Amino acid sequence: MGESLKDKVAIIGIGCTKFGELHDRSLQDLMVEASFAAYADAGIEPDRVEAAWLGTFSPGFGGGKASVTLADALRLYGKPITRVENYCATGTDAFRNACLAVAAGVYDVVLVVGAEKLRDRPVRGVQREGTHPYLEAGSTPPGLFALAANRYFHRFGGDRRTLAKVAVKNHRNGALNPKAHFQMEVTEEQVLSAPLIAYPFGLYDCCPTTDGAAAVIICRADLARQFRDDPVYVKGIGLAVETGWPFFDPTFEYIGFPATTAAAAEAYRMAGIRHPAREISVAEVHDCFTWTEIANYEDLGFCRKGEGRYFIEEGRSALTGDLPVNPSGGLKSFGHPIGASGVRMLTEIVLQLRGQAGARQVKDAELGLVHNLGGPGSVACVVILGR
């Protein structure tokens, strides 16, 4: 294993659309809005971009045309554009590949776009793309993660009330965020009395499917101050892929995700982080379901396995806690356009580190973490950003 990515790449521009049910806007409309916002934020002209990476899980009609779609949307012709797909870690892995290219010294200024339209077609079609035609027939993401949540309760205690606290927190944060899909608070009572999706998950335990796009401009770290006074630096990135069939391993308890543990270990190694709970100021983690956020606390080393329920119950991950998690509102409230989510989370952490997060600003944010989790916990990507 070679060198670290630490302090070789900087984020100098960010852009993000309103997330939601955007039937009047195309995938290209969203790409354009997010990218031009990022150009403006970085203070660059579009032709300053030398290469682009696009994260999109399912760009329509099954996978083709992705790089060309971005080229035509942005009139970014004659340049390299790569589409990356990696389940729900698509956005962060697109960012990772772009960072590797900049760290290689081949490009100075690179655009990363995450974009997804999920609301224009039956959700069932998108789900089928992530599930095996025979072995997982009939299974859905809520059903798969519900198995894990129930096993977790069996092993460590906690119940639907524990989960509801995650929904209440993330909706409270999202209510402060004008770009969130759902800008409304919910009470614990509302969460508990919502229609059941897959026990123990009710409607408010599940993130929505959403349309949206986000973009970041990165550059070589040594050039960053030519563009702005407050660049944000990449401190570490880890990606890890595990089995797609955790259910078939009788020795695996499925109460947490080894992919997250491995990705975090690599990102922490690069960033030189030894005590994540003490060193990280703020985190955006993959709360596809309320229980997932609790598992993430543990897998990311914010607390020990089995103690995630206390982390939420004691308010440690609240905006006012000692390690605020998902100040943006999370997937739960901001929404989850698959390929866009990871890039959107990066934009939130950049805002927090710059002190520009407004009503949801975390105090003294120095070091931020972004985490995506894909499939039934099979793929994870962790990014550490710092000032």
Next chain:
Amino acid sequence: MGESLKDKVAIIGIGCTKFGELHDRSLQDLMVEASFAAYADAGIEPDRVEAAWLGTFSPGFGGGKASVTLADALRLYGKPITRVENYCATGTDAFRNACLAVAAGVYDVVLVVGAEKLRDRPVRGVQREGTHPYLEAGSTPPGLFALAANRYFHRFGGDRRTLAKVAVKNHRNGALNPKAHFQMEVTEEQVLSAPLIAYPFGLYDCCPTTDGAAAVIICRADLARQFRDDPVYVKGIGLAVETGWPFFDPTFEYIGFPATTAAAAEAYRMAGIRHPAREISVAEVHDCFTWTEIANYEDLGFCRKGEGRYFIEEGRSALTGDLPVNPSGGLKSFGHPIGASGVRMLTEIVLQLRGQAGARQVKDAELGLVHNLGGPGSVACVVILGR
């Protein structure tokens, strides 16, 4: 624009399955065979691989599960695996991203796999993935490239006999290749009397749809001789994306592909190549249709625009010519499993540069070129390899 990739990355292992209609073998079977052949060729154990890149256009049921599929096939757990998709340039772009990561110094030894199963389902479904639902409804790849071929004839002369010479050459080469989809020679008469697909293309002017996988192991160039005495070095890589709608630009003649020109210019710049026709010893180019190979000669700078017909007619691209093109048999005869093709072409050039290409060995091969072209000529990737 920053540094070059020249001589920073080496290929130390290659593997390739038999290409063809492989109904008895799964995508994972093919990944395993190609990857373990590459491990053996590099003389490494699988756990020496630190990260992997997978090129696959349509890994089944619409795009998901790709990285996890490779992880489970190879038991490559807890490590980074990225899926890249970039139309028919998917394989070479996966290779490009892997090279950037090694050049960044983050990984020492990396696996690149290209894999595709196209024969298990209706071709129409795969085609739809690459075409716009409204604007291109009813169009097919043969139909789109036929427009260009006819325009080319109108402008520069030539006819179906010119095209037939490409088919005859590539089938002759493929007949020497035990891994080719079609190992048979065809006569010019056979090509001309074959059923018409889209004028001027008959059956033998079109590459087949195929199942297959290929893999390469790359490493930091300065480590390469620890693994073998005859590593092959990456001299340059270029990727370029142009519009997906060349047909709608009335000023564009559609007699060649600006994406290829731009990708080649970048690859030649890195490799320090000024006179491609004189400096390149052997090339594998994207002959999705016979006419495409003729356009590629011109766009890659092997001859001037409009002179590609003479390049084939005079035998310059034959195995015994001064710049042999598609000694493997090309897409035409070796077959075209979309994501696999680019990686398969890399394995052929490595064999040629090592002098291991057997009956189809090109004399004194010093510098080789690989070229993929995707969509209606919208995406191109060019890789230069040398000893």
